[in-house]
Amino acid sequence: MRIVTVGYDHPDSQRLIEAVQQEYVERYGEQDVTPVDPAEFSQPRGLFLLGYLGEEAVVSGGWRARETGEDGFRDGDAELKRMYVVPAQRGKGWSRRMLAELESTAALAGHKRLVLETGTKQPEAIGLYLSCGYEQIENFGVYRCDPDSRCYGKEL
Numbered sequence: 001m002r003i004v005t006v007g008y009d010h011p012d013s014q015r016l017i018e019a020v021q022q023e024y025v026e027r028y029g030e031q032d033v034t035p036v037d038p039a040e041f042s043q044p045r046g047l048f049l050l051g052y053l054g055e056e057a058v059v060s061g062g063w064r065a066r067e068t069g070e071d072g073f074r075d076g077d078a079e080l081k082r083m084y085v086v087p088a089q090r091g092k093g094w095s096r097r098m099l100a101e102l103e104s105t106a107a108l109a110g111h112k113r114l115v116l117e118t119g120t121k122q123p124e125a126i127g128l129y130l131s132c133g134y135e136q137i138e139n140f141g142v143y144r145c146d147p148d149s150r151c152y153g154k155e156l
Helices: 011-028 094-108 125-129
Strands: 003-006 044-052 056-065 077-085 111-121 135-137 151-154
Touching: 003 094, 011 044, 011 056, 011 077, 011 111, 044 094, 056 094, 077 094, 094 125, 111 125, 125 151
Parallel strands: 077 111
Antiparallel strands: 003 044, 044 056, 056 077, 111 151, 135 151
16 A cells, blocks of 8 residues: 555545545434544644555545644644545555554654544444554543543554
């Protein structure tokens, strides 16, 4: 798999973001309503990556810097968003490889911790994060009071 930096608004990014939003609709009954500004995923404050097999984007993920003072965040935090693997490519290790690249780039950018929000209806995601050293943290963001929400963090 070839991992490349792209804009959040790149056509391939938008295709995979729409697919992950549809997955949320199927699992939770609605899209993720967390506010997202595509500019947050531009360097140096963020990054958005796609993984390609040949010419096809099959995995996505990005991080954006977060600030102390925002509910639940500490100085040096970056938030993971839009991790997704197309169904035909699941179970092949692509999410683990993308996650490692996101962790590496966030650390190189000076971030101390990577945090994320997922939910109980995404057991595969929870299993991935736990197996990669993430630990449950206090909930944050728009879903902080949702009983299905789970937040995780990992020191970089």
